[in-house]
Structure formats: C-alpha cells, structure tokens
Amino acid sequence: MTRAAVVGVGAVGGVVAAGLMSAGRVEVTACVRSPLGGLRVLRPDGSALEASVPEVTDPAEMSAVEWVVLATKAHQTAAAQPWLSRLCDAGTRVVVLQNGVEHRERVVPLAGAARVLPAVVEISAESRSRGHIRLFDQPRLTVPEDDDGADFAALCQGSGIEVTSTSDFVTAAWSKLCLNAANGAVTALTMQRMPVFANPRITQLGLALVEEARQVATASGARLPEDLADRVIARLRAMPPESGSSMLWDRLAGRELEYDARNGAVVRAGARLGIPTPYNEAVTALLEAVSASGNPS
Ligand SMILES: NC(=O)c1ccc[n+]([C@@H]2O[C@H](COP(=O)([O-])OP(=O)(O)OC[C@H]3O[C@@H](n4cnc5c(N)ncnc54)[C@H](OP(=O)(O)O)[C@@H]3O)[C@@H](O)[C@H]2O)c1
Structure with a gap:
C-alpha cells in the first residue's frame, strides 16, 4: 500500500488526511505536535467523516514515505524540518498545500532529495478544535499538469478531494x-x-x-x-x-x-x-x- 504522511493536520491537512484514509488505498500517518485523538470532518451537507488516522508525535519514529502532504501555515514550514528530514528520500514527493506563490522556494531547501509539488488550495475549512474540522464547500486542489500532478490526482481518487491539473x-x-x-x-x-x-x-x-x-x-x-x-x-x-x-x-x-x-x-x-x-x-x-x-x- 502507498505510504503517505500529513504534516500540519489542521483545517486543510485534516480534511486531506481524513479523505485519504477513507479512500482506503493509502496508509496515512498524521505527523502532529501533540495527539489529536482522531479526526472528525463535518461536511457542508451536515454529514460527518470520522477517521482514525494513526498519529505520531516524534519524527524519529518515522522513515521515508512516498508522499508527504505539507499543510502547515507557510510561516510554520521551517519548524517542520525535523519531519521532512525523516520522511523524505529520493522516492518521496512533497505536496505543498499552502497559500502563496513561493511553495518551491520555501520547501525545496528542506526536502532533501524529494521532489516538491505545489498546490493551490481551495479547501474552505475551519479547525473548530483539535481534530474537529468544519468543511464549508467541496474541497479542491489545483496542481501543475505534469507526472507528479497526475500521480497526486490518482492518489486522491476516492478521497472526496477534487484534484485538477493545469498547464498554467x-x-x-x-x-x-x-x-x-x-x-x-x-x-x-x-x-x-x-x-x-x-x-x-x-x-x-x-x-x-x-x-x-x-x-x-x-x-x-x-x-x-x-x-x-x-x-x-x-x-x-x-x-x-x-x-x-x-x-x-x-x-x-x-x-x-x-x-x-x-x-x-x-x-x-x-x-x-x-x-x-x-x-x-x-x-x-x-x-x-x-x-x-x-x-x-
Ligand atoms: N483553512 C482554509 O480554509 C484554507 C483555505 C485555503 C488555503 N489555506 C492555506 O492552507 C494552509 C494550511 O492552513 P490551515 O487553515 O489548515 O492551517 P491550520 O488550521 O492552522 O493548520 C496548521 C497545522 O499545522 C500544524 N503545525 C504547525 N507547525 C507544525 C510542526 N512543526 N509540526 C507539525 N505540525 C505543525 C498545526 O499544529 P498545532 O495544532 O500543533 O498548532 C496545525 O494543526 C495555509 O497556507 C493556509 O493559508 C487554508
């Protein structure tokens, strides 16, 4: 099974971690600073998605994975370096779910041999309390139209997250x-x-x-x-x-x-x-x- 780690399990990261877990094709780990005790995503239609995503609080317990989803706030990126150092090797792709236009500039220096894939995040969500997220709309991500973007779209199939690729x-x-x-x-x-x-x-x-x-x-x-x-x-x-x-x-x-x-x-x-x-x-x-x-x- 494909291994993925989510670093930054707040509003956006929580929606993605719960979605990937519910798709059932990905072994997901939530890399957190303190335990969440599970994820609960309240969807716009009032239904709830509950996901028991395995949680790890110590980077030393992790080894390299195929996919890292980085969803900290942009200014928290440097502090996530201990996670990236453990999770990344030459076979890893890091998807950066952050606002702005400097995804690669921020993350490439921290990702070692891994490849970095930027994403435009259209996930309107609020973290009500730790692990409890309210989702306001259909979650969407836009990635570059290349092999990594296509592979990420395939990873997200069945997760409830729409991934669109763009040549621009x-x-x-x-x-x-x-x-x-x-x-x-x-x-x-x-x-x-x-x-x-x-x-x-x-x-x-x-x-x-x-x-x-x-x-x-x-x-x-x-x-x-x-x-x-x-x-x-x-x-x-x-x-x-x-x-x-x-x-x-x-x-x-x-x-x-x-x-x-x-x-x-x-x-x-x-x-x-x-x-x-x-x-x-x-x-x-x-x-x-x-x-x-x-x-x-
Ligand atoms: N929320 C939205 O509706 C929305 C929409 C579009 C784009 N975005 C963008 O998406 C990105 C993520 O936003 P968000 O709203 O999901 O932020 P958030 O709810 O504040 O979540 C950030 C998470 O990162 C975790 N974190 C911070 N430093 C960490 C570290 N060193 N190691 C592990 N975890 C760490 C925080 O953990 P703690 O709980 O321990 O603090 C928190 O759970 C931002 O760039 C934002 O602008 C958000």
Missing part, C-alpha cells in the same frame, strides 16, 4: 494570491468580517492591494484580466456576512499571521521586477507588527 500553474497561484492580498490583510487588520469591504475607503484599499498584486502577477507571467481587482472586490462584497478569513481567525486567537507568504510575497516579487507595491508594503509592515504582538485587542 503560475496563473492559478497568482490568481489566488491576488484574492488573498486583500481579504486576509483587511479583515485581520480591521478585525472585521467581509462586510468591512462595504466601507468605500476599504473598497479603495482592497482595489489598490489587488491591482498591485495583479501587476506583479502579470510581470511574473500570469494571465489575469485587467479588471481583476473590480471582480475580486465585488466577490468579497457579495460573500455571506459571517465570512472572514483564516488570517482574521488567527488574529482573533492571538496566533502568528501568514502575512509574509501573501502581501510579503507580492512586495518581494514587485521589488525583483521593478514594480512599486506601496499598499502591500504598508499592510505587510502593519501585519508584521500585529503578528509579533500576538495580542488581538
């Missing part, structure tokens, strides 16, 4: 990052849910954040519509009033924020390409300060 992964990843440049930053900084985008000044700020990201994306080779910012902000304004963002939930809980892989990545790519990104620079500075304080009030 650059556009897929930047498209998601353009959305994230506005929603996470604004909701986390204001500590308000999506209706905050109804405020006209916030609308303007959101448009500016996305437009900067779009210009950087285009210069990076992504093919995005010129009116992307209008579309993104219209989409955010139409979301249900209770909608927020994972960065808002992290701020409310006093946790470190994943700003660097989002607005920070826009700033870095902009600097490399000679494109000014003053709005993203400003929110990166603010989010860095907020994240370091760890204080939601």
